[in-house]
Amino acid sequence: MRDSVSPRRVVITGVGLISPLGNQVEAVWEALRDRKSGVDLLQALPSDAMSISCGAEARDFTGSISEFGPLDKQLQRAIKKGLKLMCREIEMGVAAAQLALHDSGLSSDVRDPDRTGVLYGSDYIMTLPEEFAAGIRKCxxxxxxxxxxxWSELGLPEVNPLWLLKYLPNMPASHIAxxxxxxxxxxxxxxxxxxxxxxxxxxVSTISRGIVDAMVVGATGTRINPFRTLHVVMQEVLAGGSENPAGLSRPFDKDRTGSVLGEGAGAFILEELEFAKARGAEILGEVIGFGSGTAGSTAGPQFIQTAMANALRGAMRNSDTSVGHVNAHGIGTPDGDIQEAAAIVEVLGPDTPPVVAAKSNFGNLGAGGxxxxxxxxxxxxxxxxxxxxxNYETPDADCPINVVSSNDVPAGDNFVSLNVSPQGQATAFRIAKFAG
Known part of the structure; x- marks a missing residue:
């Protein structure tokens, strides 16, 4: 994101993730290439009480301290002690950040703590019913x-006084810092x-303005939680059936029926270019664009298209290079995919770049996706x-985009990633290979 006011370039030097396809980048990459799905019958929820029975659980993540990456003994003890104040979403977010820090080599002896920050995204985090079970029984x-x-006399005393700290959405950034x-x-x-x-x-804005040299940036989310899942079932369009879980998530396919529940987290280490070069960091990519947009239902029935098109235009601003590929939101709902495809065509033209949709493999991870x-x-x-x-088998004439269905399509030298909430908040960001 270069301009006359702020020429500082921002690069990516490390990544970490927790996902239904594994907790290592190589494992996730191989699963995507091999057409493997993380969607299966749910184990973490009493699915017989819901109208859906399948989802993509991050089963390789149990919350064990060994899953937070290589840590020195002092840090390992601190995080292990703090796990009792973390719900699953926060655990996944902290783990992804620690994995990214290790991947980047941005260790305590090379970073300035006063010029290294944290910025984390999340869903609104919902509590677990068992937090209140003992108190409710008393009442x-x-x-x-x-x-x-x-409740005030008999129920409330049964609630852990530190309960709220386990579910506050600012806690991933707090713990990591x-x-x-x-x-x-x-x-x-x-x-x-x-x-x-x-x-x-x-x-990127914070680094480019010179406020910090580096930031841990991530997001974490789950749709697999008793209260969260109940909300989703009541409010959103989900793919039903359990005969073939792996075939449920079908972004842009003519026979798609809805989204699929998932959970996961991911993190980047972002650094100012000269700072990264000075410490000899391996540079994985450069952030070259960002945009956001919002359009509620009052903007008309195509408000998702409007929001996504505005976000995409923002990410393309000040760039005259073509897009190598689009990493689509690809939610898999009948109307959502039509509106996203229309936004891509509106901004990038009818001959669109290749489009991929990883939600076909692991559903909607919420904020972590x-x-x-x-x-x-x-x-x-x-x-x-x-x-x-x-699961992209039958093209949909209402989604006239170039959806990738094989392993031999070039990725190009940059991509743009799109995401949108059901309420019409959209973001897009553009990342390129580092060209020196």
Whole structure:
């Protein structure tokens, strides 16, 4: 993102992720290339109580300290002690950040803690029912009916006084900063699926203005949580059936029926170019554009298209190079995919670049999705070719975009990533191979 006011360039020097396809970049990349799905029958929820029974769980992530990457003993002890104050979403977010820090080599002996910050995105994080179970039982009468007037005296004392700290959406950034002594700019954003792009855009702006030299930037989310899943089932269009879980998520395919639940987290280490070069960091890519847009339902029935087109235009601003590929939101709903395809055509023209949609492999990870998807595209830039969009079998005339369905499509030297929330908050960011 270069202009006459702020010439500082921002590069990516490390990545980390937690996903339904594994917790290592290579494992996720191989799964995408091999058309493997992370969608299966749910194990973490009583699916017989819901109208859906399948989702993409990050089963390789158990919250064990060994899954947070190589840590010195002091840091390992600190994080392990702090796990009791983290819900699963926060655990995944902290783990992805620690993996990214290790990947980047941005260790405590090469970074200035006062000029290293954290910026994290998330969904609004929902508590687990068991946090209140003991208190509710204390407030039941002989017939099992809840008596609210008993709550303050009998119920509330049964709730862990530190309960709220486990679910605050600012806690991923707080934990990461405290554990790693990162004293620079610190912020938290809760824009649901649009959170990753917003976090990247804000972090790039913070670095380019000279406020910090480096930032840990990430996002974490889950749709697999009793209350969260209930909200989704009631409010969104989901793919149903359990006979073939791997075939449920079908972005842009004519026979798509809805989105699929997922969970995960991803993180980047962003650094100012000269700072990264001075310490000899390996540069994985450069952020060259960012845009955001919002358009609620009052903007008309095509408000998702409007928001995504505006975000995409912002990411393309001040650039005269063509897009190598588009990493689409690809939510898999009948109307959502039509509006996204229309936005891509509106901004990039009818002969669109290749389009991939990793949600076909692991569903909607909520706020974490855009980060994990972007890490896959960064890997594609280095490998030279893209992965196929799983379950894309029957093209839809209402989605006239160039959806990738094989392993031999070139990735190009840059990509743009798109994400949008159901409420019409959209973000797009553009990443290129580092050209020196």
């Amino acid at each position: 039941q009468d002989a017939e099992g009916r809840f008596q609210f007037e008993r 405290i554990y790693n002594d990162l004293r620079g700019a610190n912020n938290s954003l809760t824009l649901r699926e649009a959170s990753p792009g917003a976090a990247i855009g804000e972090a 855009g980060m994990v998807e972007a890490i896959a595209s960064i890997k594609a830039l280095s490998e030279g070719s893209l992965w196929p969009t799983l």
